[in-house]
Amino acid sequence: MATQNSQSELGTVISTMEGPTTIVFSFVIGSSKVRKGQFVKVKSDSGFVLGSISEITRANRYFERAESVAEYERTSPMTESFPVTDWEYVVANVRVHGVFESEGTNSIVRNTFPVAPGAKVLACEDELLKKFLQLDDNGLNIGKLQHHSLEAKLSMGKLLQKHLAVLAMSGSGKSYFMSVLIEEMLERKSEHGRMAVVVIDSHGEYSGFRATQYGKQTEVVDAKKFRIAFRKVSPQMLAEWMPEMSATQFRELVPIMEALRKERKEKHESYSLEDLMDRIEAEMADKKKDNVKRPLLAWLSALRSMRIFGPVDYPKLEESVTPGKLVVLDLSDVDNMKKKQMLVSYLCRRLFKLRKKEKVAPFVLVLEEAHNFAPEKAERQHALAKGPVVTIAREGRKFGACLCLISQRPVQLATTALAQCNTNIILRITNPFDIKHIGESCEGIDSSMLDSITTLRVGEALVVGEAVGSPIFVKIRRRKAEFSAKGKDLELIAKRFEEEKTKKKQDVEAFL
Ligand SMILES: Nc1ncnc2c1ncn2[C@@H]1O[C@H](COP(=O)(O)OP(=O)(O)OP(=O)(O)O)[C@@H](O)[C@H]1O
Ligand SMILES: [Mg+2]
Numbered sequence: 001m002a003t004q005n006s007q008s009e010l011g012t013v014i015s016t017m018e019g020p021t022t023i024v025f026s027f028v029i030g031s032s033k034v035r036k037g038q039f040v041k042v043k044s045d046s047g048f049v050l051g052s053i054s055e056i057t058r059a060n061r062y063f064e065r066a067e068s069v070a071e072y073e074r075t076s077p078m079t080e081s082f083p084v085t086d087w088e089y090v091v092a093n094v095r096v097h098g099v100f101e102s103e104g105t106n107s108i109v110r111n112t113f114p115v116a117p118g119a120k121v122l123a124c125e126d127e128l129l130k131k132f133l134q135l136d137d138n139g140l141n142i143g144k145l146q147h148h149s150l151e152a153k154l155s156m157g158k159l160l161q162k163h164l165a166v167l168a169m170s171g172s173g174k175s176y177f178m179s180v181l182i183e184e185m186l187e188r189k190s191e192h193g194r195m196a197v198v199v200i201d202s203h204g205e206y207s208g209f210r211a212t213q214y215g216k217q218t219e220v221v222d223a224k225k226f227r228i229a230f231r232k233v234s235p236q237m238l239a240e241w242m243p244e245m246s247a248t249q250f251r252e253l254v255p256i257m258e259a260l261r262k263e264r265k266e267k268h269e270s271y272s273l274e275d276l277m278d279r280i281e282a283e284m285a286d287k288k289k290d291n292v293k294r295p296l297l298a299w300l301s302a303l304r305s306m307r308i309f310g311p312v313d314y315p316k317l318e319e320s321v322t323p324g325k326l327v328v329l330d331l332s333d334v335d336n337m338k339k340k341q342m343l344v345s346y347l348c349r350r351l352f353k354l355r356k357k358e359k360v361a362p363f364v365l366v367l368e369e370a371h372n373f374a375p376e377k378a379e380r381q382h383a384l385a386k387g388p389v390v391t392i393a394r395e396g397r398k399f400g401a402c403l404c405l406i407s408q409r410p411v412q413l414a415t416t417a418l419a420q421c422n423t424n425i426i427l428r429i430t431n432p433f434d435i436k437h438i439g440e441s442c443e444g445i446d447s448s449m450l451d452s453i454t455t456l457r458v459g460e461a462l463v464v465g466e467a468v469g470s471p472i473f474v475k476i477r478r479r480k481a482e483f484s485a486k487g488k489d490l491e492l493i494a495k496r497f498e499e500e501k502t503k504k505k506q507d508v509e510a511f512l
Contacts, residue, residue: 015117029090038147039124047102051094140184143477159467168427194323196361204332208483227310243380321360341384348388362400370405371412393420423465428456
């Protein structure tokens with residue numbers, strides 16, 4: 001592995017059928033320090049050509065012909081009879097990322113001329129790599145770059161200016177990575193600019209932050225206590241939440257709602273869902289209107305049964321979403337999918353609206369299980385939150401509203417939202433459909449990287465996109481505050497269950 005600032009020679013560029021070209025070259029390895037994924041440099045006229053090793057091949061003339069190897073090995077191992085190790089050679093293929101112009105501008109430009117066969121390949125030292133990858137000393141430290149001692153400190157601006165997607169199969173470390181990123185966000189100093197983090201936590205994995213050193217900055221909102229002030233609900237929102245409503249029914253509803261709103265506003269009074277239902281009942285007393293009134297009232301009463309409307313919003317986002325704070329909306333106790341989607345839909349709309357008016361801090365909205373809230377293919381009644389999520393994806397970056405979509409089913413995630421994610425953090429994925437989809441939807445990933453995704457270990461990630469100058473593999477660092485997510489550790493749950501059973505039995509026996 002390359003050590004810090006090592007200028008060590010790794011090998012010599014060779015002439016092959018494929019290159020050197022401006023995009024690839026190969027070199028024969030003269031050092032045992034070479035690894036797949038490692039960054040290397042070759043001196044050229046204008047500076048240094050930078051690339052990363054995409055594959056390594058090991059060859060030996062002695063073992064090329066199957067029949068002779070089989071024949072020789074029948075009597076005694078070839079390694080004993082021939083100097084086979086002297087004939088082994090190793091070739092690395094390099095993908096070129098650009099040229100670092102050492103003179104004048106100190107910038108990275110596209111490579112327009114191949115490196116020379118015979119040129120020496122050197123390990124890329126950390127300082128150069130840092131510049132090339134546009135890492136930032138005050139950035140978010142997510143872990144270590146693979147094969148280098150460099151810390152992957154991503155610039156917050158580049159990472160969160162546009163949106164972020166974290167994609168991987170179940171159990172490969174998506175939520176763990178997100179917790180690491182949240183720690184970094186919470187530790188930022190205000191002189192470097194801080195954002196608020198709002199997490200829509202489907203499985204109660206983030207509420208543990210409250211019991212850590214970040215507890216003071218954390219607010220956990222139990223979804224059961226989440227309340228929507230009904231007077232802030234517009235007819236359009238109702239239409240979204242009652243997708244069965246026809247255009248005619250909507251036309252009837254709007255004036256009734258508007259009249260109620262106007263009347264109460266003049267009196268500086270609020271109104272509730274029940275008030276609206278009473279009003280509809282009164283306005284449509286005529287029997288002829290029954291076919292409009294009945295279904296409207298039925299849907300509204302279904303909404304009422306969700307118990308999410310109240311006189312005022314809870315939590316009050318203006319007070320909760322402040323710089324350097326974490327707000328977790330814990331949805332783990334809500335079973336009703338429609339209710340979850342309504343909460344997310346309202347939260348997205350409200351947050352974005354307040355952000356546009358500068359009433360809340362610039363924020364990152366982390367959406368776990370994003371494919372449930374912004375599905376690619378689903379009927380309207382199963383995608384109540386898709387509209388608001390896509391709106392933030394489309395327009396958010398102008399206002400400092402960043403989305404972080406987390407999903408183990410990238411294929412099912414709305415492409416309109418995914419396409420807006422300029423940085424992708426990809427952890428282990430083995431499903432070929434998902435791999436193919438990622439290859440198509442993420443720019444800058446080549447086929448050898450796609451192959452590597454299947455071999456990643458838990459906690460290893462490929463970072464591609466705006467946040468880095470070139471795709472990198474990162475070993476995600478350990479969390480500073482370890483806590484186990486609610487209901488995660490099966491062994492622990494099983495052990496505790498049994499212990500409690502035994503204890504109860506003993507108590508009963510002792511009593512008798
Ligand atoms: N970088 C890491 N370092 C150490 N352990 C890790 C790392 N990443 C993940 N793990 C371990 O792997 C386990 C699974 O990770 P995590 O819960 O983040 O997966 P996930 O992708 O969110 O899964 P799911 O799709 O089920 O939500 C964690 O409990 C943790 O113990
Ligand atoms: Mg998870």
